Amino acid sequence: MADLESQLAGNLDALDRRIRAAAERAGRSPNEVTLVVVTKYAPDAAVQLLPRLGRLDLGENRPQQLVRRADLVPEARWHLIGRLQTNKVRMVLPHTVLTHSVDSPKLLERLSQTSGDLGCTSAVLLEVNISGEASKQGFDPEQVRAAWQSYLTLPNLEIRGLMTMAPFTDQPEDARPVFRQLRELRDDLRDRAGSLVERHPVRDLSMGMSGDFEVAIEEGATLIRVGSAVFENIPQ
Numbered sequence: 001m002a003d004l005e006s007q008l009a010g011n012l013d014a015l016d017r018r019i020r021a022a023a024e025r026a027g028r029s030p031n032e033v034t035l036v037v038v039t040k041y042a043p044d045a046a047v048q049l050l051p052r053l054g055r056l057d058l059g060e061n062r063p064q065q066l067v068r069r070a071d072l073v074p075e076a077r078w079h080l081i082g083r084l085q086t087n088k089v090r091m092v093l094p095h096t097v098l099t100h101s102v103d104s105p106k107l108l109e110r111l112s113q114t115s116g117d118l119g120c121t122s123a124v125l126l127e128v129n130i131s132g133e134a135s136k137q138g139f140d141p142e143q144v145r146a147a148w149q150s151y152l153t154l155p156n157l158e159i160r161g162l163m164t165m166a167p168f169t170d171q172p173e174d175a176r177p178v179f180r181q182l183r184e185l186r187d188d189l190r191d192r193a194g195s196l197v198e199r200h201p202v203r204d205l206s207m208g209m210s211g212d213f214e215v216a217i218e219e220g221a222t223l224i225r226v227g228s229a230v231f232e233n234i235p236q
């Protein structure tokens with residue numbers, strides 16, 4: 001166990017240094033960036049060590065796995081970062097602090113409705129398909145702009161910002177225009193939220209993964225979702 005813990009602590013320290021350096025390059029405070037540790041490829045034993053290492057923001061892409069792991073590590077704040085079907089909303093919502101991957105008006109409406117039923121307010125990000133790839137989930141940017149006022153008036157929701165996935169490539173710089181466009185879209189939507197900005201901060205940008213989080217931070221990410229870089233050399 002000690003080996004696993006020290007390996008994990010070493011990986012996280014290295015990651016923290018890279019996060020800090022990227023923030024400094026961009027003239028930002030590293031405190032503006034929250035590392036969401038994506039645990040989908042990690043064994044339970046490693047996930048259970050994370051709170052001890054000061055890591056409380058954890059992400060899963062599958063609702064069922066999130067619920068199971070929220071039970072295993074209840075002191076963590078669990079983020080849902082992957083596809084959510086409307087029939088899983090009721091199951092996962094009570095365990096989730098932030099749903100990053102709201103990819104359709106239908107899902108947004110269901111989250112609003114179910115939050116009302118449960119007597120809570122749910123924090124969400126709208127996933128936007130900036131790159132326009134057919135394989136990617138998410139709102140079309142023009143769709144969000146056009147329907148923005150109707151989203152803002154849905155009850156029991158707090159729209160905290162936007163999320164995107166960059167195109168899959170081994171060149172982090174390829175992601176920069178995508179991240180920049182997400183930031184510009186957020187700025188525009190926040191400007192147009194009017195007084196509803198008190199209910200919907202529209203501040204967060206969830207962008208950047210192991211291969212491109214430094215570029216994402218330079219372009220304004222407030223939440224980065226990192227899995228493989230955290231669990232490098234961790235035995236399964």
Ligand SMILES: *Cc1c(COP(=O)(O)O)cnc(C)c1O
Pocket residue numbers: 038040061081082209210211225226227228229
């Ligand atoms: C798996 C996953 C990540 C983390 O990817 P890594 O490249 O392992 O850091 C981030 N976001 C989403 C939506 C994911 O599914």
